[in-house]
Amino acid sequence: MSISDSFARTAFSEGEIRKQLARILAFPEFQASDRRRDMLAFVVDEALAGRASGIKATTIAMAVFDRGADFDQQADPVVRLEARKLRRDLDNYYADAGQNDPIRISIPKGAYVPKFAAQATGNAALARPEAVTRPARPDTPPSADTEAPPMPATPASRRWRPLHATAGAGILVLALLAIVMAKRPVSIPSQDAAAVPVGGVKILMEGFDTRSADDLSTLLASGLSHELAASLLRFPDLRVHLMAASGDADPAIATGAEEAPNTDFTVSGTVWRETDEVLVRAELVRRRDGQVLWSDRFIEGAEGRSLTDIQDAIAGEIAAVVGQQYGHAMRDIRQTLAADGSDPSLRGFACVASAQIYRRTYRSEAYQAARDCLEQTVLDEPNYGRAWAMLAYLRNDAARFGHDSERTRDEAFAHARAAALRALDINPSDTDALQAMSHIEQYAGDLDRSIAFAQRAVEENPNDPAVLANLGYRYGMVGSFDKAVPLLERAIDLSLAPAPFYFHMIAMDHMMKEEWDDMLVNAERAVADGSALSHALLAIAHAxxxxxxxxxxxxxxxxxxxxxxxxxxxxxxxxxRLDPEVIDAIEKGIASVRSHHSQ
Known part of the structure; x- marks a missing residue:
């Protein structure tokens, strides 16, 4: 790629692009770490110098991350992971402070070459890229590139022997598998109709088309809808219906109803293959007006990989984006409920949604209204498991923060545990109920049971960033940062908008290592929740x-x-119940701040 390919077509000069880069890097709330800032500056400099074709993982690793010439991006994913974080940093910048900047600098997924585009100032659609009119599908798929998202672990019992498209035996196996997958039922957690009310988020899986005639793409497209439906149904607020081959929702697969009701959203996509890579384009569309709320491309290497490996990886990535509590579907439903709360059948679901908003920051002013709403909901709908699960959280907070003046601390924890147990009695797979139990057991003093419940939630849904963050937080509470930090970083990476408290334990880990720059970066992300703990960590980092x-x-x-x-x-x-050594470090840090404060 030449320099003209990089930016000349935007009609911006090199000086204008460098000015935009300087504006981003100088913005005090730009959330990127120093290394990601260096990475952004490096790729922009290389593109402007006419060396865009040389912007690869290896060159970035050597120039920015101090790796040697023997760098292996498969064994060391540092560039890929940091690039994903940098894309999120840039998206956050342009969604807020940079929405009126004249030039948008981005790093398209799948490569590391920056893109420079004109940005219409004040354009709300640019500031919120999820709100766009559904485009026509392109005649040709995007070109393949070098970056692939990391694969989640797959149990050995589910691994098949590697696929080789040119091997005759492999073709026969694939053909037989196509017949099996076309007929097999979806392997999904059971959902009692009472567990999800009329107001649950209803998604129609339209299926995946193919653009290439190879067997792997055909089989992946055939099975991906089933696997994705199973992954989405692990999110307790979702109901999912699969489109049958005839184009109608299949009542044998749809959950919780005799026939598919009107759905809120559709998920569809396209699968194709280029050399040794499989590419999937997926999109989430709001049905009432056809707006595309989200669209993205996923790339997986096919060489030596089983169909199950590839399918599980892509289904997990899509499900994480579509299903998470603060993702596009749930956010859109919450906005709808806020605009029209007149439908009494939606009241219980609206209460659950308000509790989810409260739990993002734990702001005390939002607590009582959410609690009262849930208490009334479980009286009106005693079999609504989602309401019991969220109520368990809020009753636990009453014990933690002293909101319940009528009960002792132990009585308040027992009250919370009763709600969680009721939720698990209705639906033993409810990940919010399992997480609530992990919270309750932690504050009641049984840290082993706390972690055990958190692990069960991850087993139920390893694609939910909230579930991963909860387990990471529990490990952090006992000082096991070697287990906590990878889970929290994975949760942040999967989240469209990570909750501020996800950064607490990462900041504490850096505090224990006296890595003050990195601690500051994470503390600055944490203080968005307005909590005293976040600001205490910020004070220690600054000190x-x-x-x-x-x-x-x-x-x-x-x-x-x-x-x-x-x-x-x-x-x-x-x-x-925070680990004693971490308490010692926080106490020491605050004492240092206080001593300087008094001088």
């Missing part, structure tokens, strides 16, 4: 970097929000 005024400002916030945490952090932290 470690000798940013005395910033440390004082953060400490003053803590003192105003939670005087006990500011003055006696041990007394504040011990009831939360």
């Amino acid at each position: 470690g970097l000798s940013n005395e005024q910033a440390a004082r400002d953060a400490y003053d916030y803590v003192a105003g929000r939670s005087p006990l945490l500011a003055e006696d952090p041990r007394a504040w932290l011990e009831p939360r």
